[in-house]
Amino acid sequence: MKTKILFVALLISTFLNAQENKITKIDSIVNAKVKPNHPGIAVGIVKDGTIIYEKYLGLANLQHQVKFDEKTRSNIASTAKQFTALMILDLSIKEKLSLEDDIRKYLTKLYPTVKEKIKIRNLLNHTSGIRDYVELLDLDGAVWWQRFGLDNDDVLEMLKNQEDLGFQPSSKYSYSNSNYIVLTKIIEKITGKTFNEYSKSFFENLGMNETSFVERYMKVIPNRANPYSDWGRGEWWEVPTVTKTNGEGFLFTTLKDQLTYEIAVQNANYNNNVLLIESQKPISNSKIKTYGFGLELKDKLGRKSVHHSGGTYGFHSQTYRFPEEKLTIFAMSNNGNISTNLIAQSIAKLLLPKSTEKPKYDSKFYEAKSIKNEVTVLGKYTYPNENSVVEILQKNGKTFWKEKNFTVEMVSESKNTFSFTNNPELKVVFYQDKMTEYYASGKTMHYKRINTLPVLLYDLEGLTGNYYNKELAINFDLKLTKENKLKFKLSTNKDSNDVEIYNRKYMQSDNFFLKIVKDQFDRVTEILLTYGRAKNIRFRKKTNLKFQPKIKTENGSINVTTIGSRKGNSSQILLTKNYENGNEIWFKKFGGKSYDKANSILATNDGYLIIGSTSSYGNGNYDMYVIKTNKKGKKIWQNTYGDFYNEYGYFAEKTSTGFLIKGTKQNCTSNSDINRKCTTNVWFVNIDKNGKEVSNKILEQIKD
Numbered sequence: 030m031k032t033k034i035l036f037v038a039l040l041i042s043t044f045l046n047a048q049e050n051k052i053t054k055i056d057s058i059v060n061a062k063v064k065p066n067h068p069g070i071a072v073g074i075v076k077d078g079t080i081i082y083e084k085y086l087g088l089a090n091l092q093h094q095v096k097f098d099e100k101t102r103s104n105i106a107s108t109a110k111q112f113t114a115l116m117i118l119d120l121s122i123k124e125k126l127s128l129e130d131d132i133r134k135y136l137t138k139l140y141p142t143v144k145e146k147i148k149i150r151n152l153l154n155h156t157s158g159i160r161d162y163v164e165l166l167d168l169d170g171a172v173w174w175q176r177f178g179l180d181n182d183d184v185l186e187m188l189k190n191q192e193d194l195g196f197q198p199s200s201k202y203s204y205s206n207s208n209y210i211v212l213t214k215i216i217e218k219i220t221g222k223t224f225n226e227y228s229k230s231f232f233e234n235l236g237m238n239e240t241s242f243v244e245r246y247m248k249v250i251p252n253r254a255n256p257y258s259d260w261g262r263g264e265w266w267e268v269p270t271v272t273k274t275n276g277e278g279f280l281f282t283t284l285k286d287q288l289t290y291e292i293a294v295q296n297a298n299y300n301n302n303v304l305l306i307e308s309q310k311p312i313s314n315s316k317i318k319t320y321g322f323g324l325e326l327k328d329k330l331g332r333k334s335v336h337h338s339g340g341t342y343g344f345h346s347q348t349y350r351f352p353e354e355k356l357t358i359f360a361m362s363n364n365g366n367i368s369t370n371l372i373a374q375s376i377a378k379l380l381l382p383k384s385t386e387k388p389k390y391d392s393k394f395y396e397a398k399s400i401k402n403e404v405t406v407l408g409k410y411t412y413p414n415e416n417s418v419v420e421i422l423q424k425n426g427k428t429f430w431k432e433k434n435f436t437v438e439m440v441s442e443s444k445n446t447f448s449f450t451n452n453p454e455l456k457v458v459f460y461q462d463k464m465t466e467y468y469a470s471g472k473t474m475h476y477k478r479i480n481t482l483p484v485l486l487y488d489l490e491g492l493t494g495n496y497y498n499k500e501l502a503i504n505f506d507l508k509l510t511k512e513n514k515l516k517f518k519l520s521t522n523k524d525s526n527d528v529e530i531y532n533r534k535y536m537q538s539d540n541f542f543l544k545i546v547k548d549q550f551d552r553v554t555e556i557l558l559t560y561g562r563a564k565n566i567r568f569r570k571k572t573n574l575k576f577q578p579k580i581k582t583e584n585g586s587i588n589v590t591t592i593g594s595r596k597g598n599s600s601q602i603l604l605t606k607n608y609e610n611g612n613e614i615w616f617k618k619f620g621g622k623s624y625d626k627a628n629s630i631l632a633t634n635d636g637y638l639i640i641g642s643t644s645s646y647g648n649g650n651y652d653m654y655v656i657k658t659n660k661k662g663k664k665i666w667q668n669t670y671g672d673f674y675n676e677y678g679y680f681a682e683k684t685s686t687g688f689l690i691k692g693t694k695q696n697c698t699s700n701s702d703i704n705r706k707c708t709t710n711v712w713f714v715n716i717d718k719n720g721k722e723v724s725n726k727i728l729e730q731i732k733d
Contacts, residue, residue, distance in 0.1 A: 051379060055082060058375045063087045068257040068265070068343065068364035069097025071284035072372065074380070075291040075357040078299075083284065089254040089363065091265055102239060102281040103254040103361045105346035106339030109242070109280030110323030113209050114153050115308050116216055116231055118322055121149075122304060125219050128153070128312065132211060135218040138189050139211070149215065150312045151198045152208040154320040158194030161205040161562035162187055168560055169501050170521035178246065179272040181224070184210045190500045195564025201414050202317050205562050206277040209323070213276035224276060235293065237286040242275035250281050256343030258365030268342040268365065278341055284361065287348075291357040294350065309335050309352065319472075328470045330377055331384040338370050347373040356380060388454055388469035397458040397465075403444045406459045409531055410476035416559040417542055418531065419476060421464070430457075433540065482532045489515055489530075491553050492545070496568035497729070498558075505558075505568065517541065550684050569729055572711045574679045574691060577629040585609045589627035589639050592618075602627040602641060604662050617662035621645025625654065629680035631688070636660045640678040640690060647671055653678035653692050653712075655720060668720040673700060676712065687717040694727060 055072075063070045069087025073080060089097040097103075120126050126135075128150040133139055140147065151157035162184045166173040173179060188207060195203060213224040220227050225244045232240045241250075256268040273279070297305035311318040311326055319327050324335050335350040343365030349358045358376050360369040406428065410419045420431045421439075428439045428447065439447040445459045456467040466474040489509055497504040505519045507528070517538035518525035526539045536543040544557040544565070557565040579588035585608045593600045601620035604627075607613055619625065620643065627641040636659040643654035652671035655678060658664055670676060674695035682689045694712035699705040711728040 052082065054379055055376055056084065058372060058379070059084055059086055062367045062372055063362075063364060066094075068362070068366075069101070069254070070360060070362040070364060070367070070369070070372070071097060071101065071103070072358070072360045072376070073284050073288045073291070074359075074376070075288055075295060076380075077355045078292055078295045080288050080292070083288070085284070087362075087364065089252070091255070091257060091267070097254060097363070099283065099285055100239075100252045101254050102250055102252050102283055103346070103363055104243075104256070104278070104341065104344035105280050105282055105287075105361050106278040106341040106344055107206075108337050108339035108346045108348055108361075109276075109278050110209050110339075111308070111337060111348075112228070112232075112280065112323070113212050113216075113276045114321075114323035115304065116228065117149065117153065117212055118308055119231075119304055120216070120219060122307075126215070129314070132157075132215065135215045136185075136211065139185075140191065140194065142192055143194060145198050147194075147198050149212075150315055152212050153322055154312050154315055154317050155202055155204045155208055156199050156315065156317055157205070157208055158196040158198050158201070158203070158564070159188065159205055159207045159211065160191065160195050160564060160566070162207045162210065164561040164563035165191075165501065168503060168519070168521065168563065168566070170503075173272065175271070177271045179274060181210050181213055181274055181276065184274060185214060192500055193567065195559075195566075196414065199316065202320060203414065203416075203562060203564055204320075209277035210274060232286075236289050237282065240280065240282040240286045243273050243279040243281065244275075246271050246273040252283075253281060254344075254363040256363050256365065258343045270342055278339060282361075284359070287359050287361070291348075291350075291359060295355055295357065309350070330374070330381060331386060331469065332381065345369050349373050349377055351377070351381065354381060389471045390456065390467045390469065391471050391473050393465075393473070394456060394458065394467040397460075398443060398446060400445055404459050404461055406445070406447075409479040409481060410464055411479055411535065413475055414564070415477075415535075415544065416564050418479070418535065418537060479531050479535060484530045484533065486513060488533060489513060492536075494553075494573065495571045496556055497571055498566055498568045501566075504571075517543075550682070550689055552682075572691065572728060574693070574711065575629075577631070577680050578627065580630055580632055582606070582632075585614070587630065587637065589630045589641070591626045591641075599645075600624045600626060602639060602656070604630075604637070604639065604658070606662065615662060617658070617664075619656050619664065619667070624651075628678060631681045631683070633657075633683070636665065637662075638681055638688060640681050640692075642675075642677040642692075643669060648673060651675040651677060653690060653714060655681070655688075655690060655716070657720060666720050668716070668722075670714045670716075670722055670725070674707070675709075684715070687715070687719075687723070690714040690716060693731060 059072055063086045067087050069089055072084045074082035085098045087097050089095045089101045121128050130149050131146045132149060147157050163173050165187060216227055217224055225242055228242050257265045258268060259265055294305050308322045311321045324337050326335060328334055329336060332351050333353055337348055339346045344363055346361035347369040358373045360373045362369050407421050407423060422429050422431055430437050430439055438450045440450060441447055447457045449455055454469040458465050462478050464476045492507050493509055495504055495506050503520050505517060508516050510516060515528040516525045517528050528536050528538045530536045534545050542559040545553055546555045548554050553570055555567055555569045558568055559565055579586055587606045590603050591600050592603045599622060601618050602625050604617045605613055606615050623645040625643045625645050627639055629640045631638040639656040641654045642651045644651050647669035648671055652669040653676045654669055656664060656667045674697055676694045678690050678692040680691055692712050693709050695707055695709050697705045697707040709731045714725045715723045717723055
C-alpha cells in the first residue's frame with residue numbers, strides 16, 4: 030500500500046516538475062524580448078478550458094512609468110476582426126441577415142456599376158475584390174495614420190467613389206481592411222445602433238467588460254497603453270494615434286477579457302454554443318477555406334490551427350488556437366520592436382507534443398519527383414492573381430527566390446524540385462511553363478512563367494504618356510529618358526522611379542505592379558496598377574489630341590491649312606505640295622459653301638488622308654470630316670462622321686483594315702434649351718480603307 034502511495038506521489042511530483050519547467054521556459058522566452066523598463070507585453074495560455082499561464086511585463090506608459098498589468102487595455106489591431114465577424118454571424122443565426130445577401134441590399138450607393146453580387150460572406154473572408162483603404166489613401170498622397178479624425182464614414186465615402194473592384198467577387202482572396210469597415214456599416218443598418226453602441230453590449234454579453242472599439246481618437250480610455258517604437262534610432266518614440274476607424278481593428282482590451290473569451294471558445298462544444306462553434310469554421314458556400322470569420326484557418330507547426338495577428342502603430346497581437354490539443358496562446362504588446370507572433374510560436378513549439386504526422390503533399394508532387402527532363406528554373410513568374418512577380422535567380426552558385434524586397438535561398442532536391450532554407454517542408458516544382466508550390470497540408474499554388482520578350486523602342490514610345498484615375502483623382506506619367514529608359518512618376522510622389530519591363534504585358538516600378546491593356550489596334554489604352562492590397566486600379570491613358578498639318582515627302586513637303594473666304598462667311602481646306610525650299614508645286618482646295626477646316630494630314634500607300642471638320646456636309650453643326658486623295662491631290666472619296674452637335678477630327682492612325690480617326694464629340698442635355706449643359710469627350714472613329722465607319726468609341730471627358 031505504501032509502495033502504491035509513493036508511486037502516485039512520484040508521478041504527481043514528476044508532472045508538476047515538468048509543468049514548472051515549461052513555465053520557467055515560457056518565462057525565459059518572454060523575458061528575453063521585453064525588459065521591465067521597456068514597453069510591455071501580456072501573454073496568456075488556456076489549456077483544456079483553464080488558464081495555465083498569465084504574465085505581464087514592461088510598461089504601459091513610459092512617460093509616467095505605469096506598469097503593463099491585468100488592468101491594461103491594449104489595441105489588438107486586426108486580431109479584432111474575429112469579433113466584428115462574430116457579430117455578423119450572430120445576426121445571421123438570428124436571421125436578421127443572410128451571408129448570401131448582396132451588400133448593396135443595405136448600402137445602396139456602393140459600386141452601382143458592378144453587376145456581380147458582392148455578398149456579405151465575401152467581406153468576411155476577403156473575397157469581395159474591394160480594395161484596401163490603407164493603400165488607397167497612401168496612393169492619394171498621405172498615409173492613413175496621419176489623417177486626423179479619419180473614421181469609418183470617411184472610408185465609406187472613398188469606397189463610394191470606386192467604380193469597379195480589384196477582381197470579380199469570390200474569384201480570389203485578397204486581404205482588405207475595407208471589408209470590415211463595410212461590415213460595421215451593415216451592422217449599423219440592421220440594428221439601428223451605432224457600431225460602438227452595439228459592440229459594447231455584445232462584448233458585455235461575452236463577459237468582456239473591459240473591451241471596446243475606439244470611438245474618438247482623443248477620447249480617454251481608462252488604463253490604455255500607449256504605443257512605442259524606436260524606429261531603429263535607439264531611443265523610444267511614442268507613435269501618434271489620430272484616426273478613429275474601427276471594426277477592422279482598434280479594439281482596446283485586457284488580457285483577462287481575452288482569456289475569458291478563449292475559455293468560452295474551448296468550451297463551446299461542451300456548452301453547445303452554436304455561435305462560437307461556427308465562428309471557428311470556414312464559411313459555407315465559399316471556395317476559400319483558409320480564411321473564415323475574421324480568422325486564418327491555415328495549419329501551423331504541422332497542426333490544425335485557427336489564428337490571427339494584428340499590428341498598427343506600435344501595437345500588435347497574436348492569437349494561436351490549436352483545437353485538437355485544446356490549447357490557445359494569446360499575446361498583445363505596445364512594443365513595436367518585438368514580435369508577438371514569434372513569441373507565441375515559440376511558446377506553442379514548447380507546449381505542443383512533437384507531431385508524428387507526415388506531410389500530405391498533393392499527389393502531383395510525387396509524380397513530379399519522377400520527371401527526368403530538365404527544365405529551366407531561372408526566370409520570372411506571376412502570382413496566381415497576376416498582381417506581383419517572383420524572380421528565381423542565381424548568385425554565387427546559389428539559387429534564390431526574390432519578391433520585391435524579400436529574398437530567400439532555395440535548396441535543390443532534384444533537377445526540378447526545390448525547398449527553402451527557412452521552410453524545408455515547402456516544396457517548389459518547376460515545369461515547362463510554370464512553377465508550383467506544394468504545401469505539407471496538401472495545398473498547392475501555381476505561378477505562370479513570364480515569357481520575357483525583347484521590348485522595342487516602338488513599344489516604349491507607345492507606353493509614354495499621362496494616365497489618370499478619376500476615382501482617386503490622381504495620375505502618373507511614363508516618360509522616356511535620353512537613354513531610352515522608362516521612368517514612372519505618381520502625381521502624389523516627388524520622385525520618379527525606373528520601370529522594369531518584363532514583356533509587353535507586365536511591368537514593375539518600385540512597389541507598383543503594372544498590367545498593360547491594349548485595344549484591337551495594339552495601342553496602350555490603360556494600365557492596371559496594383560499597390561499592395563489595392564488591386565488593378567484602372568488608370569486610363571489620356572489622349573494627346575495633337576495636330577499634324579505638315580509632313581515630309583520624297584522631294585519636299587505637303588501640308589494642309591484652312592483659308593477663309595473674302596467675305597468671312599465660309600472657309601475651305603487648302604492642300605499644298607511644296608519643294609524643299611518651300612516653293613509651291615501644286616495646290617488643291619476642298620470643302621463646300623460653309624465652314625470647312627483641316628487639322629492634320631496622314632501619308633498612305635497611295636496618297637493622303639486629310640482630317641478636319643465641316644459644317645458644309647453631315648448631320649449637325651460641325652461633323653468630323655475625312656478626305657482621301659491620291660498622290661497628286663485628287664479626291665478619291667470624302668466622308669463625315671457625327672450627330673446633331675459638334676464633332677471634330679484632329680488626326681489619324683493607320684490600322685490593319687483602314688484608319689482610326691481621333692477627335693472630339695459633344696453631347697448636350699437639350700437640343701433647344703439655350704441654357705443646356707454640354708460636355709465634350711475624346712472620340713475615336715474606326716473606318717475602313719474606303720471611309721466606311723466600322724465602329725466608334727467615346728473616351729475620357731475633356732475639361733474646359
